[in-house]
Amino acid sequence: CATVAGWFGRSEPAGKPSPLPPIKPSAQLEVVWRADIGRSAALQFVPAVAGDAVYAASADGTLARFDATTGRAVWRVDTGKKLTGGVGAGEGVVLVGTRDGEVLAYDPRGQPRWTARIGTVILSPPQVAEGVVVVRGADGRVFALEADSGKRRWVYQRTLPALSVRSFAGAAVVRGAVFAGFPGGKLVALRLSDGLVGWEATVAQPRGATELERIADVASTPDVAESEVCAAAFQGRVACFDVRNGNVLWARNFSSYAGLDVDGGVLYVATDRSEVLGLELARGATLWRQDKLTGRRLSRPLGFGPYVVVGDFEGYVHLLNADDGGLAARLPTDGSAIAAAPVRTGDGFLVQTTGGSLLLLRVR
Amino acid sequence: FEPFVVRDIRVEGIQRIEAGTVFNYLPLKVGDTVTEEKASAAIKALYGTGFFKDVRLERDGDVLVVFVEERPAISQIDFIGVREFDVEQLRAALKQVGLAQARIFDRALLERAEQELKRQYLNRGKYGVQLNTTVTPLDRNRVNITFTVDEGEVAKIRQINIVGNAAFPESQLLGLFQLTTPGWLTWYTKNDQYSKQKLSADLETLRSFYLDRGYLEFSIDSTQVSITPDKRDIYITITVTEGPRFTVSDVKLEGDLRVPEEELRKLIQLKPGEVFSRAKVTESTKLISDRLGDEGYAFANVNAVPKVDKEKKEVAFTFFVDPGRRVYVRRVNIQGNTRTRDEVIRRELRQLEGAWYSARKIEESKKRLDRLGYFKEVNVETPAVPGTTDQVDVNFTVVEQPTGALLLGAGFSSSEGLVLSGSISQNNFLGTGNALSLQVNSGKVNTVYALSFTQPYWTVDGVSRGIDIYKRDVDSTSLDVGSYKTATLGINFRLGVPITADDTILFGLGAENTEVSTFVNSPQRFIDFVNTFGRSNSNFPFTVAWQRDTRDSAFFPRSGRLQRANAEISIPAGDLKYYKLSYQQQWFTPLTRTWTLLLRGEAGYGDGYNGKPLPFYKNFFAGGISTVRGYRTGSLGPRDVNDEALGGNTLVVGSVEAFFPFPGFRDDKTARMSVFLDAGAVYGDKSKAGSEGFRFSTGVSVSWLSPVGPLRLSFGFPLNAKDTDKKEPFQFQLGRTF
Amino acid sequence: CSGYLGLTPYKMDVQQGNVVTQEMASKLKPGMSREQVRFVLGTPLVVDPFHADRWDYVYRLEKRGELVEERKLTVIFEDDRLKRVEGDVVPARATGE
Amino acid sequence: CGLLPTDEDPTRDWSASRLYSEAKAELNDGNYQNAIKLYEKLEARYPYGRYALQAQLEIAYAYYKDGETASAISAADRFIKLHPNHPNVDYAYYLKGLANFQSDLGIFSTLGGDDFSDRDPKAAREAFEAFKELVTRFPQSRYTPDAQARMSYLVNALASHEVHVARYYMRRGAFVAAVNRAKYVLENYPQAPALEEALAIMVRAYDAMGMPKLRDDARRVLEKNFPNSVHLAGGPPRRPWWKLW
16 A cells, blocks of 8 residues: 555655764864855755865855854855855865856955856866866866866866766866766766866766666766775765776775765765765775664765764764774754765864855864 | 487477377477477477477487476466556556466566566656566466565656756746646646656757747757656756847749649748748648648658858748659548448548549548547548559548437326337438437327438438428426417428538428417417417428538537528418528637637527517527526526516527546547536517526536437536526536537 | 529539640650559559550549540550550640649 | 455355356356456466366357457467367357457347448458368368358458449449449459449449440450349339438
8 A cells, every 4th residue: 555655745765864873972073163154955065165265155146255263254245146066266266156057256355257158057166276167067068167267178078878866076176187977987087288088987887777777877076095086986886096097996886976085095985875984995995884874864974084074964963983983973053954075174174054054163 | 319200209298288289389290200400490399389488309219209398377467566557557568468367477578577667667757666576386387476566756857957048038948848847736747757758849849949930050959867866856957059040031942843833832931031930841841742732742742951041140941842653542441330331431531532642632531520420530541552652542440439319218297197208319320321310208298209310411412301290299287387288290301402512501391380279377478379370370481501511520629610500481371470590600729739619609580570470489599508508498588477488589699618638538539528608698578577688607518428429518607697597507418419 | 413492512523543644645655564654654543354455544523513624545555565555645734623 | 455345256266167167157148248257267277177278268259249359359369379279279260250250230230231241341351361261271160161151241241342332433423433443343252243233333434434445345244244134224223212221
């Protein structure tokens, strides 16, 4: 028979979220400052840090600058557009993306500098490095624009599978190269200056009969370490490659939508079932597995020294021990989901909730 | 395995199949020499029957032993957790594939059925479905198959986003789409569920929208469909490049036209200077090829070749006409008529055998068959005759439906005594196309014996003749209302002469004798009538009428018009001296693919001549299901002292009605619903009060082709009824709809 | 024909047989095979079962009951080769309905 | 789902013979739908042995009597495939022909003296094919004589259908159409009695088109085959005006 829940729309999410596990805090999470930036609806906005400034944006079009130490709002601007991707900052320019496929660039004082049209929805924060702005379209395309004028320098494009997972993946711009994951499970390395394809590697192979089963998309931004670059595929695998030539170092059969973070020789990943895993960067062996948070729709983890930080769908910030994955501390925020990954700044880290609060947290 | 001569054949392992059957399919017979490839051919043949899971041939001396292992038979197929589809529908579909009770179980078929079911679920937007089938073996080499399905949540479209549109706002463009985000009606239309077909249809609509407004180089760069990891929300992003707006610079016609050029040039919708529109181009090519189609060039092809001038943003079109060969019709076949005679159908067809093919004539033929009212469905195809390049056959397939209404009833009422009533009418009597109707009512107050017979095709060209004979007696003495007695006996001859393809002139000449006897308490109008016309009076009504019918179907027209102007004059030789003029028309036009609008109008005026009044029972009446719904039949207009409707000599009726498919029966051809606004008035004897002046009503009506005959139910709600009016919200009618 | 109360009933147009134009007929040459004749004139609608060596290209058009146009062209074969052609042919362009 | 009472299946544990005799009883009483359901249960539960075999044949008969032409034919075909040389497989072929042959005319039809020739010829052609298969495969089957009789009836029906149409086209003045319909009878149903009128129509059509040579040759064939044909004199008597249908 039809369960009653089935009749009235929202039935339970796939896995039932586990309740908050009991915890013996071995550390203390404290809020340094808290600010408000506005709701980000079903999107993922990430704050950007440049010098002593923190820039944040929200879906209703506001872009704001806060003082990194005190959290005081320096200026607040209404872009007048429906924002869908942001914020990227650096080299004197602050960048956000709109629903109609425009990249808006402001200067650190909040004055608009230029607007560029790329013709496809932008769901991730534009990156800027070495005078080039790299921005991902929701259709997977990678655009490179001149940081000072917004003129298009090059664009990299692949054919799309019939059905892909909705992804907020951006591109990792590191040491003159751009690493981007694509629907269909491919990872591509491009030269930042002219978009030349360095190499292309397969993170996961689509398999199954229907379009749905054949989804194996790299739905999160890759992370680059010294000589490895690692990426995670939804309904696919977690894998690391040699950064120079793309040869696969190792691959493990974990499916992850939220993504991974590499910190100090260990790779932290949040799987689809919201387990957190610590894997050894060199050969991918499992160091530890934290499965008391399954079903809580965890955000992408952040390696933070001896700890690992991850947010969940009820706005809790969880602190895990980097060595054994044990739960070290927990802090509620405003009850709305933390979808985007925490951002390291100075000796703390920033968290933005979909409900619109922006917090700087520190561990004591 | 060296060959040997088979002395005998033995079959091992059969349970359900008999040895005889195996021998029948085995290509080896006693006495053959068995070689390597003969043996493998035998094994292949036995596998081919589909009965066996495993086949082995062995040698026992010179006896050939055939080991077979029968595939199990399916004993039961169950479905658990299936909500989206009706289980019986699934069983029937599986039966088609060969998976059904008592059939032989074949795993390959099961896999195919599983894939097919999963694909069906994806089409319905159920992306989260989990499906697995279990096959449980039973005794006596049988198996049970169980399909367990967890349908999961339906993926709903959370957002559709068009990027790159400048000329038209996104909201307007999304308005064209079938797919939408969840709204108040999407629980029924399910348009908030993603389906590939609907999306490609919507993209096509978007493309035509732009191409019909001058954007020749409009292109859809990419459409991206993405689903959230919990498989519940779908986001669609469509990236477009509009390109500039083009105007038409020049239009030319070239090729072997076979029809005068000016005539074809008139058919081209595109005028130089206008904004380019693809719809106009396709419309023009269609009109030209149809025109050629009427000349027998069935395979004519016309294509418009554009010459684009990018700088001036102009485009010139040349219509190249290639008529191809003139095509002739070899045979016209009619199928599906188990009751209607072939000639009754063939005489309606305008396309003859041995003549050149005419698309218009075939279209006209289909319309005329639909208008007969004998068929639920009429389809036509024109397959080419094999072996020729210039001959086609025309195959009409009809689905018959009952054309009669049979009402038999026996009742007993205090006033009428035992009443045997019955009416039988058959529009397609014995499939001969003639219409016969008998009506019998043997009540004491109302006795009616009436017969009417019409022969629509007295001559091959459709001159029709008909005869009506009737005896109607009314004796209201037993009722407590004003009592009177009338006895009418009449006969009427009818003749119909078609003067064009759609117009017919109808003549009627009748003779009618009425006896009226009144009493002291008879209603005044009866007494006046007897004083002017005497107790017994004769009447020779002569009617002439013009009728034009271009409707595309008898029961559920979607287009066309039916008009009828009628004049009835009593010939001076009779006692009665009156004339009645009336005009009725129904005008149907399609509003959308499924909605149809009807504008219905009726007007009538009657009067006596040579100083005689119009007899009261010849008055016009209004009210009731075929004129103004919501009011009792004939109740409009003035009423006498006993509150009986008198009717009047002037009638005006109008109605606006919108038909739409019966909800739930989207493509059912037998039922239709409608909302209507009726209005009508009857003007007569000014001195009497009653319901004079216009009466309005609105409401809902359902028409259904029931097995007993066309049925109409209507719920009419009077808008400006006075308390003296006789309201009757629910009304129904069985029989002819017009 | 006889009217009904002074009205002549509408008679459907009756068109029968192949249209053969002057242009088509002029392409015929003796000795042609049946296939060649068929390619030029089209498939004949009247092939009498008792005269295998003869094809008749008849054309009739009746408008509102009166015969408006009538033409007959007969093609005679001899051991499957075109021998001779009899009958009249229509002016260059066929008049449509 | 316990709310909805699931109807307990009374026949759950019936033996094969019980199912078969119940089905046979229903068949004889004429309620074919129940008989079909019981036969299907029998085949599903006991797919072996004599009963299942008999059920497969009788289910085809039940569909035929119930007027379900398509199901009757597919059931018969299934029996033929499963038991190609079963002793009464010829009955299965016979059933296929009967199913098509039976035309369900309305209640009024008996009055009208309607014959098969004036209705949809496709059903007649399919019936003819099925009977032909029976006659050729099983010349001594006890159904062959009846099948042959029905075949000749069908041939006449098909031939007179063509003549019906030819007569209509003559009245319409479509003489080419009439000639070709007559020719179709000549080529496809040469022995059918309707051939006489077909030839007569051919003569009249050629005459109307002013083609004397073809007319005379056709007349000569008519005279040779039907010397005292009524058509030679003046054609059949015209239908009296009072005969309304």
